[in-house]
Amino acid sequence: xxxxIVQLIVIxxxxxxxxxxxxxxxxxxxxxxxxxxxxxxxxxxxxxxxFVITLASLxxxxxxxxxxxxxxxxxxxxxxxxxVIAALVQFVELFLKKYMKSLYKALGVFLPLITTNCAVLxxxxxxxxxxxxxxxxxxxxxxxxxxxxxxxIILAGIREKIAFNDIPKPFQGMPIVLVTAGLMAIAFCGFxxxx
Amino acid sequence: xKQCMERLYNGIIKENPTFVLMLGMCPTLAVSTSAINxxxxxxxxxxxxxxxxxxxxxxxxxxxxxxxxxxxxxIIATFVxxxxxxxxxxxxxxxxxxxIYISLxxxxxxxxxxxxxxxxxxxxxxxxxxxxxxxxxxxxxxxxIGLVREFLGAGxxxxxxxxxxxGASLPELIVGLINQWLDPNSTSEAVQLWNRILxxxxxxxxPMGIMVMAPGAFFILAxxxxxxxxxxxxGKKAGKDVSKIQSGCNSDCINCKDSSCAKYPxxxxxxxxxxxxxxxxxxxxxxxxxxxVEVVKDEDKxxxxxxxxxxxxxxxxxxxxxxxxxxxxxxxxxxxxxxxxEETAVEEVSDEINxxxxxxxxxxxxxxxxxxxxxxxxxxxxxxxLEATQEIDIVELxxxxxxxxxxxxx
Numbered sequence: 001x002x003x004x005i006v007q008l009i010v011i012x013x014x015x016x017x018x019x020x021x022x023x024x025x026x027x028x029x030x031x032x033x034x035x036x037x038x039x040x041x042x043x044x045x046x047x048x049x050x051f052v053i054t055l056a057s058l059x060x061x062x063x064x065x066x067x068x069x070x071x072x073x074x075x076x077x078x079x080x081x082x083x084v085i086a087a088l089v090q091f092v093e094l095f096l097k098k099y100m101k102s103l104y105k106a107l108g109v110f111l112p113l114i115t116t117n118c119a120v121l122x123x124x125x126x127x128x129x130x131x132x133x134x135x136x137x138x139x140x141x142x143x144x145x146x147x148x149x150x151x152x153i154i155l156a157g158i159r160e161k162i163a164f165n166d167i168p169k170p171f172q173g174m175p176i177v178l179v180t181a182g183l184m185a186i187a188f189c190g191f192x193x194x195x
Numbered sequence: 196x197k198q199c200m201e202r203l204y205n206g207i208i209k210e211n212p213t214f215v216l217m218l219g220m221c222p223t224l225a226v227s228t229s230a231i232n233x234x235x236x237x238x239x240x241x242x243x244x245x246x247x248x249x250x251x252x253x254x255x256x257x258x259x260x261x262x263x264x265x266x267x268x269x270i271i272a273t274f275v276x277x278x279x280x281x282x283x284x285x286x287x288x289x290x291x292x293x294x295i296y297i298s299l300x301x302x303x304x305x306x307x308x309x310x311x312x313x314x315x316x317x318x319x320x321x322x323x324x325x326x327x328x329x330x331x332x333x334x335x336x337x338x339x340i341g342l343v344r345e346f347l348g349a350g351x352x353x354x355x356x357x358x359x360x361x362g363a364s365l366p367e368l369i370v371g372l373i374n375q376w377l378d379p380n381s382t383s384e385a386v387q388l389w390n391r392i393l394x395x396x397x398x399x400x401x402p403m404g405i406m407v408m409a410p411g412a413f414f415i416l417a418x419x420x421x422x423x424x425x426x427x428x429x430g431k432k433a434g435k436d437v438s439k440i441q442s443g444c445n446s447d448c449i450n451c452k453d454s455s456c457a458k459y460p461x462x463x464x465x466x467x468x469x470x471x472x473x474x475x476x477x478x479x480x481x482x483x484x485x486x487x488v489e490v491v492k493d494e495d496k497x498x499x500x501x502x503x504x505x506x507x508x509x510x511x512x513x514x515x516x517x518x519x520x521x522x523x524x525x526x527x528x529x530x531x532x533x534x535x536x537e538e539t540a541v542e543e544v545s546d547e548i549n550x551x552x553x554x555x556x557x558x559x560x561x562x563x564x565x566x567x568x569x570x571x572x573x574x575x576x577x578x579x580x581l582e583a584t585q586e587i588d589i590v591e592l593x594x595x596x597x598x599x600x601x602x603x604x605x
Contacts, residue, residue, distance in 0.1 A: 024409040026225035030304070033220075075280065078298045079272040083265065118221050118302045125295045169428070175421040182413030189408065 008139050010195050011132075015140050016147035018194055021119050023151055023185040028119030032152050033177060035110070042156035046149025048110035050142065053120055055092065056085050057141025060124035061134045074128075081124045089114060119148060151188075155181060199324040206328025212305045213336030214419070215440055219305045222296050223337060224412040230353050233341030234334065235289040239282065239297060241330025243274045244306050248314040248326035250274075255315050267310045268301065275300045305329060344415060348406030 019025060022032045028049070035045045060081050068074050093111045096104035114120060123144050127137040158180050167176050212218045219240075226236040250270050251258075258266045279297045282290040290297065300306065309329055314322040345351055405411045423440055430437035 026221050026409070026412065027299075029221045029224065075276060078276050078279070078301055079269060082268055082272055082301050086265065086268065118299045121302055122295055122299055125298050129295065170421040170424045171417070173420075173424065175417045175424065178413050178417035178420060182410040182417065185408075185410040185413055186405070189410070 008136060011136060011140050012143035014143075014195055016143040016150070017188065017191040020147045020151055020185075020188050020191075021122070021144045022148055023181065023188045025122070027122040028117050028148055031110075031114070031117060032148070032155065032181070033174070036152050036156040036159055036177075038160060039153060039156045042152045043149075044106060045110045046145075046152050048107040048114060049117070049119065049148050050145040051107060052089060052092070052111070052114050053123055053145035053148075054138060054142045056088060056120050057123050057127055057137045058134070059084060059088055061127060061132075061137040064128055065134060077125065077128055078121075082121055085120050085124065119144070151184065154184060158184075198321050202321055202324040203328040203331070206325060206330070207332040207335060210329075211332040211336060212329055213333060213340075214423075217420070217423075218308060219303045219333065220416070222299065222303060223340065224416060226293060226296050227337055227341040227344055227412065227415075228407045229345040229349070229351075230338050230341040232289075232292055233337035233339075235282075235286070236293055236296065237330070237334025237337040239278050239293075240300055240303060240305070240333055241327065242278055243271065243300050244309060244330040244333075245323055245326035246274045247271045247306060248309060248322040249319055251310045251314040252317060252319045252322035263315065264307075264311075267307060267315075271306055271310070272301045305333060340415060340419075344406050344411060347403050348408075348411060349404075350402040 015021070021027050022029060031045055031049070036042050063080060063084060064074070064077065068077060068080065089111055093104075096107070096111075123141050127140055132140055155177070159177060162176060162180065171179070206212070210216055213223055222236055222240070227233045247267075247270050251267055254266075254270075275298065278300070279290070282293075282297060309325060313325050317325070342352065345353075403411070406415070427437045427440045430440070
């Protein structure tokens, strides 16, 4: 039992810091670069991503274990996952809008942006490829999305400071953000020795 | 047939998905660690893109408008699954090295974007060639980026390292080529010196491992976008239509239509773009690239205001308000888009001599040159002086708008 917990912790650390979803796997790059103007919006986006990815890896894990595998149609996983995730996000949005107004206000506007985010599908497929069980899948999904939130909030913080700097003309805008992301990726390489 | 060739040209050069439009960045960065990976990924994407375009175009009259996106996704996912199984069966090594990124072709912005903006409105053959053209453009870009990263990061080209080539390492080979080009038989001191410097310098060449790691991808992309910025700036000065460059797909693949998301913003994007619009407009008034502290505060105020509005009016009202708020901007966008060609025509008339003198410096400039040529027939529009001056006003407005859009595109 304790071995299992240790394994879960290792997976959590690994997917949140060591192989960070944005900075070393390049998944979810669009929102990472697009919605990181201010820390406030970045935090909102991070929250929404944590919410959706955790839920999606739970649902995808259930579907794979109880429907696709018994029926022997695991090769349909890509189609099933993408449709289920898209439907799930729509459903969550409607649900929040109706019953949890305050949470909807905090995360609502970001939900449609995540529908076809490659990070969500990426986590679901990684879970299946590495043959994680249900609990491990959820932990992995949660840790991955926390890694995303960490990265986007740090980047937003740096971008808020960069706005005041004197940057060479060609590098203004997108390029300097990418350079920043590259430097962050170097920093995150330092976690490689962690596990 | 002519249209098909035009589609190919459009996809490979004029609207190259990576170098011009900046779409599908996730696979571009993740898979371009080596040229062969880039080539494999590009070709897989091309097959999916061409076939799904063909299929969607064939079914464009059957698919109801309301469920078209899920329908497109099912079609795309089907072809992705096919390609993945084929790769697994016949090219297991490539399948291994591309990993989950093959499955993730489903969520590549380019594919859904082309389905939405081209295949759903056009006949089958042009759609097929549109897919092939875009796919080839993507393949070309991925292979080139992969080539650069592989050469810098591992010192090889397509996996062939130095010793395989005529018993010399790659740097040695390059030195040899340069020497031969200088003068194969010369024993003059200049050549000797040149030879020695080069050999000393490059024989100590060791690959920059970071280029094949994650940070290298970001740096390469940063340099690429910086080059794009320069070209865009130059194009703007010459009065060319540069709206396509770096138009990107701002954080939302599914609403990416014709790669100009700013035209069809979703609610969320409206909030985000309004925010950045405010930022940018204030910045413009101050005439500085850097943003003063107040601007950030303003932005926060704006956010708070938005929240208050929501509390006061309820969500639906608020949405309506947002729409009505953004409506004028949208109108201006549409107007200016409709008149874009005419504007460029006007500018061309005045700058005709200048533009003739511009020297084509690079391939990319070529692209701009060509896009300009297309709008030349528009020149025949007759315009009174009054109209022309009005147009120029709009040109200025358009530039302002353009810059705002740039900002949201980040």
